Amino acid sequence: MKGNQLSIKTIVAIGIGAAVFIILAKFAAVPSPVPNTSIQTSYAFLALMAVVFGPIAGGLIGLIGHALNDAISYGSVWWSWVAVSMIVGLLIGLAAKKLDIESGIFNTKKIITFNIVQVIAQGFGWFLVAPALDILIYAEPANKVFLQGLFAGVSNMVTVGVIGTLLLAGYAKTRSRSNSLTREL
Amino acid sequence: MKKRVIEFNNYSFKYHSQAAPTLHDINITIFEGEKVLIVGPSGSGKSTIGHCINGLVPFSYKGEATGSLKIMGKDAHSLDIFSRSKIVGTVLQDPDGQFIGLTVGEDIAFSLENDSTEQGIMKNLVEETVKTVEMDEYLSSSIHHLSGGQKQRVSLAGVMVDKVEIILFDEPLANLDPATGQYAIELIDRIHKETNTTVVIIEHRLEDVLHRHVDRIIVVDDGRIVADMCPDKLLSSVILESSHIREPLYVRAAKYAGCDVIEEMKPSQLHSFSIESCKDKLLDWFEKANEAVPKEIKLPILQLKDISFRYAPGHETIKGISLSVEKGEMVSIVGKNGAGKSTLSKIICGFEKPRSGSILFKEQDITGDTIKERSFRIGMVMQNPNHMISKHLVFDEVALGLIIRGVPENEAKKQVEKVLKICGLYPFRNWPISALSFGQKKRVTIASILVLEPEVMILDEPTAGQDLRHYTEMMDFLAELNRQGMTILLITHDMHLMLEYTTRAIVMNKGRIIADDPPSMILTDSEITRQANLKETSLLVLAKRVGIKEPKEFVEHFIAYDREVRRQWQ
Amino acid sequence: MAVEMLSYIDRKTPIHQLTGVTKLICFIVWSSAAMLTYDTRILAFLFIFSIVIFIVSKIKVSEVSFVLIFILVFLFINNMAIYLFSPQEGVKIYGSSHVLIEIAGRYNVTIEQIFYQCNVTLKYFAVIPIALLFIVTTHPSEFAASLNKIGVSYRISYAVALALRYIPDVQRDFRTIALSQQARGIDMSKKEKLPIRIKNAASIIFPLILSSLDKIETISNAMELRGFGKSNKRTWYSARPFQRGDYVTLFVFGVIFVTAMVVTFHDGNRFYNPFES
């Protein structure tokens, strides 16, 4: 076994994570007024998975989850946006070590760190990468794609900022500290 | 001297999150080719012992171990999980997590794929194995569409396909109907004999496992080994009784009758059990039970009229079922794996919409009611506990329904604590549910519905994976609620439960009701028993062997007597 | 809560006979060609050819109509948006301006703009039939094996297989969690007001995530116990061997791709310009 291979747990996390990402995208997305975009709670979940399982898992959950979802729901894949999901998952995952959610502590300092990271990651993805790829692949007008990216980015920043933070706090609570369980009669 | 394949020496283990060890100072030696059964109350640490053998402890479940554990003569620490997976094959307790492949064939092939087996060979092996568990017509079905029992067979096949030296079964019978359970035990026995593998079985259904020879039984109680001996010796002792494990019923009956059961009588299997010496005692003990009081006719509370349902076009799962349940009845629903029992219960609760037919509650049509509206009248405990649990802590999970209904906090707390005590979960009330054993989880889900006290309660296999003590406490509580007027429907594979607690049994087969009679009548109808994969209890066989003319009454006498004895535990 | 999803549709046709690997490669080649080119002639050819393949596959339009309707709506909105934001994009690209309808300055409808927007739409149309076919004619079991065969590491291929394997399970869990919550008093049917329904829906997300995390744990245990990941390669139960049809198909698609690229870029410009003379 080589040391740099993905662990089984990460592989499973990617697979199941992608499945959950898809189900959330399908059932828990709120339509928005801007064309072709919606408020996606699935990104909050993506952020959680990235923080728990690291950048590779985050990136691949975004990539596989988004691509498969596009494929089975719409019959074609919008690669430019899939790429963004991947980048967002990957970048947020880079903060996993620093946030160390497994410790069960998720204090104000960590909340701020998490939100700074997610805003940067999503800003980069939605404001730059998505429009750039749209122009490159589909030669769509620049001002249109930038506005689209701007809207998607901002709404996702808010979703991840609110729901994502809540999910992380909830998750941290479930990490039972060691030596803590006793039978109380 | 035979080779020692598993050797625990003064072994203790503590889960990371626990304050106290789960296993204390364990000493077990298992030899090559042996078949060993591990029994013990729910939450006593049986699965944990299994995890230590297959390597999940410490590779997946972290914790501290002391003492030594050797597998195939090697220190377990020196074996990584891959080399262990070559040695030990495991059928996990949780029916959900076992499956990885999309279809039956793929899942069985999984470990072969990992071994880079050539495709042709792989296909042959899979086909061969799938036949031994009689699932060949499902080879390309999606796992997703199988019933609980069918899944169990697939997971068995998945392990058998790999030639391992030790096979570990964690409650292989939990979801199987009586006949399939018996078949599974025969299957395990055949595999054991043919391949000379070492077999370790963890199971609550002791009598069913003893259907075939077992070399040794290890009794675990609260993380300690309290017995490690051959079945005959164990059954002639009082150890099982004091650990609250259900002995084979015929042994129990003999003991009640005052017989001195000794090792030489070979009590481990009914056909070998020599009862000559205690025939008279049994005859003496048996006194004809009182005539049953004629039942008064009450109002029907739940009526199904010509219900049909299918999950997918082409295959009707429920075919025109009509049935009426009276207020205050306690009814069991039995039948083969995949007969449609769980599906029927889901239809009653509104989880699935019937294609035709109507459902009446107190003569009022509720077919169009929402799940929430029905939930005020009908409570349901689902077969798979993981499908019901939504909170992190035990207490919160049980309290959830009350909180939603707006019960004041103090009141809710009192009720929840009462139910938690009945279900034996009070000491764990502040634990995360993920730290509970499977049987404990199941009890959490029962508690969460019990606390709501609905008028009709449906329980899908409530006693699967429970030990006798919790079984008794829970069932007696249900019987008490029943006396107070709650109508109860039990879906079960436990024939004794059906006899002991219910007055009426509905037998389902292939989506139809094929019988609806008192349980004792059902079990004496050999045609129905055969069709629906049921099994008569060993008590009947015993009564016949002793020469009792009214075997049914003998069973009833036993039940009444047994209940009295067990009442004293509480 | 039934939401329609595309899934494998079993038929006996030459398209279904092809191995997953072939279909995956063809899908990638086809999408790349359609992404790279803006040449109307190529796009039109790709579109017509893909329609022919679609007919051969005996998939009925009604079986995928829910997706088609979605895509048509998407394309309509997308076209409106392009026009709204950049009504002179076509003029910019093709360097000439033939006004068709005068509205107001910037928003005058030009032939160039119409032509450009037709191209954008055609670009989507050229890919959709092939993408749809790829999804509904490839058995999900074979998909992971195919990914592995074209060079994706088997671990990541398996992650994809797991995702496909668990979508129905997660969906069922989501549904069962929702149902069992309802059975305890949370109402999500139409009898409850919308805002409350949305709030209640949110209360299901967290249990779903918790149970998924548990699932990750049990499944990785089961995989570990059955020897996943012990060596650097693995075989696949549901992989299928290559047949002549596969080689022929790959060859044909290869030729189409090369021709498309040559025709598109021989003049150093992705766009086919009918307006210059």
Ligand SMILES: Nc1ncnc2c1ncn2[C@@H]1O[C@H](COP(=O)(O)OP(=O)(O)OP(=O)(O)O)[C@@H](O)[C@H]1O
């Ligand atoms: N992952 C875990 N983390 C912490 N504690 C655990 C964990 N798994 C089990 N335990 C604890 O260890 C004890 C024994 O659990 P185990 O699963 O071995 O019981 P069991 O004998 O198999 O019970 P059952 O018959 O109900 O399956 C339980 O009280 C449980 O709370």
Ligand SMILES: Nc1ncnc2c1ncn2[C@@H]1O[C@H](COP(=O)(O)OP(=O)(O)OP(=O)(O)O)[C@@H](O)[C@H]1O
């Ligand atoms: N969600 C589902 N989708 C499709 N088919 C299903 C689904 N659930 C069950 N089935 C099928 O319906 C049939 C009846 O299943 P059901 O779970 O009701 O059986 P059961 O009598 O409860 O069996 P068991 O005793 O094994 O629990 C089975 O053949 C099963 O494969």
Ligand SMILES: [Mg+2]
């Ligand atoms: Mg257990």
Ligand SMILES: [Mg+2]
């Ligand atoms: Mg069932």
